[in-house]
Amino acid sequence: MQISGAQMVIEALIAEGVDTVFGYPGGAIMNVYDEIYKQDKFEHILTRHEQAAVHAAEGYSKASGKVGVAMITSGPGFTNAVTGLADAYMDSIPLVVISGQVPMSLIGTDAFQEIDAVGISRSCTKHNYLVTDAKDLARILKEAFYIASSGRPGPVHVDIPKDVTAQIANFDYSIELDLETYKPHTKGNPRQIKKAMEAIAKAKRPLFYLGGGIINSNAAYAVRDFVHATGIPAVETFMARGTLSYDDEYLISMLGMHGSYAANMAMSETDLVIGLGARFDDRVTGKLSEFAKNAGVIHVDIDPASISKLVNADYPIVGDVKGVVEEMLKLSSNINPAKYASWRDTIKNFDTLHPLTYHEDTDRLKPQWVIQRVGELLGDDANISTDVGQHQMWSAQFYPFTRPRQWISSGGLGTMGFGFPAAMGVKVASPDKVSINFTGDGSILMNCQELMTAVEQKLPVINIILNNNYLGMVRQWQTLFYEKRHSETDLSVQPDFVKLAEAFGGIGYRVTTKDEFDAALKDALEKNIVAFIDVVVERLENVMPMVPSGGSLFNMMLLEKKEKK
Amino acid sequence: MEKSERRVISVIVVNEASVLSRITDLFSGRGYNITSLTVAPIPDTKYSRLTIVTSGSVRVIEQITKQLHKLIPVLKVYEHADLVEKEMALIKFPASENITDIATLCSAYNGKIVNVGDNVIIAMVADEPKRVDNFLKIINKYNPKEIVRSGAVALER
Structure with a gap:
């Protein structure tokens, strides 16, 4: 059919089954917004900042498993969205981000709101396109959705000049894609899988190292089956939280810089690392030369470039982790879970020695208590988003996760300001669950304008601000490694968060005790509107245990032991 | 390292x-x-x-x-x-230099004089990058005014 480029964008989104677009209009994208106005097949959610539009699309994608879609205008609209693109790129989140561009005739003339968008997004997207003719739009948008969601997922950026959105051309979305140069390898090599299983059968102290790729590949339940069939203990990366339920007997905990002592010791003592969809990030491995020093490594990943990038893999398997784990499970009948009983006991002893815990030894609330309390009260009924900093680590450590896609956090890029808009996207994708955003008094101000979006769209995100009047994580490093010189991290001057929420039409609470917290959470749930719960917590609490940057996993700073009073 | x-x-x-x-x-x-x-x-x-x-x-x-x-x-x-690798270089000499010497050297490196003008001689060589390095060292004494290298191209054997 002969339609305009703008209409093609709408038709393509409908054909892809998109139900929600997050975005912000502007000059160069107006033709497309005009068509959005005329249609009723999908919702458009107007955020109050382009960065938030992309984070909301990320949250939506992470909670639903679908491709998230964001739309923005050229120039500053696009540059505001770059942080979101980079965040999605680092955490392998499938997005299609469509930006307007100045008309073709003006490209290169330093026109109003012109910026070389594809030049900027090249290094923080899986792929990008500048559309130069409307006749290419159907193919490009179809490729964009396919590339975003296949192989190792990631964001794809499509930049469309304004005259291309006005141009009339033929549109046929039923075309077959022919991507000769892009054929992701999804099926693991059977011989490699067999070799890996032989290595597992021989190992005395094997350890599952579960990564975020499991969540992306919807492999968590297959992994649960595999873990239970073999009885091999497991550690999770930050990104993999929720793969195993928190109460799974084989789950040790999170590993890495703020992982548990037992998880890090297990990684240091294992003789075979079974890496599934994990990428040996520096926050996980600590000092590389000391990481799992005496262990063989099985590494299953869909991205060949992730394998042997940092840690040499003895058994590399390139493939989609779900299919590979299902194949591995079929070959696991000769593995007797009882065989690893003493290994599991060793790990339990590590955990008894230095459990993941905290002391309630101050008058002020402990941030960890708040997270545990929300876990007790809401548990499986909540999806948990976070911002970045101490509260994020405590959330990963202490929330009782029960399922994949329950945990939405910016892991790779570490983007402050991610949590609130992401939690809105999560609420859109998963309206039956409570959408909680654990945040800090630093992070929340980086996208607090989204109160307006949440009020307008009736998205009752509950933001729990663990308020220590500090940029807590940086303050912690200053305390530990910079002789307590707290340079620019004291946030004693801050807004009245209750009034701030109320000014937008949300609801705010300031709490200082356990009872007040319970009451505020209950009230926020009942009122069912966007809320800020400003929780005054202990100022100088540190995230413990901790592997200092560049240190070995087995060399942790531990929580000081205290006698129970 | x-x-x-x-x-x-x-x-x-x-x-x-x-x-x-x-x-x-x-x-x-x-x-x-x-x-x-x-x-x-x-x-x-x-x-x-x-x-x-x-x-x-x-x-x-x-x-x-x-x-x-x-x-x-x-x-x-x-x-x-295992590859065959070649690189080309163009070199500009003052016309006052000994053209016979330069031509002889060039031919030893798969090259020749490609242009002779009133003021300059332009020579070309095409050889393995290492040999091009050598050639450029040797011709230094003929006071080259400008040198341009193409970068290597290669084919598997």
């Missing part, structure tokens, strides 16, 4: 806008070296061939080939072991 080695990598890419930037951005973004880079379309196809001379440890070279392969418009990546 792991030992750094010189390597020649050929990349077959779809001949489309900004594909060269994708390649060079990858090298700069990930801190890899480019010693030389040549690119030209492959006749009668929609592809171009890049020849990149780079250096790095075995691990780095493996990462470079994998990361190149990840780029969507990249069809193939060859990391050459």
Whole structure:
């Protein structure tokens, strides 16, 4: 059919089954917004900042498993969205981000709101396109959705000049894609899988190292089956939280810089690392030369470039982790879970020695208590988003996760300001669950304008601000490694968060005790509107245990032991 | 430190806008070296061939080939072991220099005088990059005014 480029964008989104677009209009994208106005097949959610539009699309994608879609205008609209693109790129989140561009005739003339968008997004997207003719739009948008969601997922950026959105051309979305140069390898090599299983059968102290790729590949339940069939203990990366339920007997905990002592010791003592969809990030491995020093490594990943990038893999398997784990499970009948009983006991002893815990030894609330309390009260009924900093680590450590896609956090890029808009996207994708955003008094101000979006769209995100009047994580490093010189991290001057929420039409609470917290959470749930719960917590609490940057996993700073009073 | 080695990598890419930037951005973004880079379309196809001379440890070279392969418009990546490698150089000499000597030297390096003007002589050689290095050292005494190298191209044997 002969339609305009703008209409093609709408038709393509409908054909892809998109139900929600997050975005912000502007000059160069107006033709497309005009068509959005005329249609009723999908919702458009107007955020109050382009960065938030992309984070909301990320949250939506992470909670639903679908491709998230964001739309923005050229120039500053696009540059505001770059942080979101980079965040999605680092955490392998499938997005299609469509930006307007100045008309073709003006490209290169330093026109109003012109910026070389594809030049900027090249290094923080899986792929990008500048559309130069409307006749290419159907193919490009179809490729964009396919590339975003296949192989190792990631964001794809499509930049469309304004005259291309006005141009009339033929549109046929039923075309077959022919991507000769892009054929992701999804099926693991059977011989490699067999070799890996032989290595597992021989190992005395094997350890599952579960990564975020499991969540992306919807492999968590297959992994649960595999873990239970073999009885091999497991550690999770930050990104993999929720793969195993928190109460799974084989789950040790999170590993890495703020992982548990037992998880890090297990990684240091294992003789075979079974890496599934994990990428040996520096926050996980600590000092590389000391990481799992005496262990063989099985590494299953869909991205060949992730394998042997940092840690040499003895058994590399390139493939989609779900299919590979299902194949591995079929070959696991000769593995007797009882065989690893003493290994599991060793790990339990590590955990008894230095459990993941905290002391309630101050008058002020402990941030960890708040997270545990929300876990007790809401548990499986909540999806948990976070911002970045101490509260994020405590959330990963202490929330009782029960399922994949329950945990939405910016892991790779570490983007402050991610949590609130992401939690809105999560609420859109998963309206039956409570959408909680654990945040800090630093992070929340980086996208607090989204109160307006949440009020307008009736998205009752509950933001729990663990308020220590500090940029807590940086303050912690200053305390530990910079002789307590707290340079620019004291946030004693801050807004009245209750009034701030109320000014937008949300609801705010300031709490200082356990009872007040319970009451505020209950009230926020009942009122069912966007809320800020400003929780005054202990100022100088540190995230413990901790592997200092560049240190070995087995060399942790531990929580000081205290006698129970 | 792991030992750094010189390597020649050929990349077959779809001949489309900004594909060269994708390649060079990858090298700069990930801190890899480019010693030389040549690119030209492959006749009668929609592809171009890049020849990149780079250096790095075995691990780095493996990462470079994998990361190149990840780029969507990249069809193939060859990391050459056994190859024929050639590079061209053009050299401008003052016309006052001994043209016979220069011509003789050039012919020893697969080259010749390609242009003689009132003020300058332009010579061309095409040989293995190392031999081109040698040639350029030798001709120093003829006071070359300008030297331009093409970067290496290579084919697997």
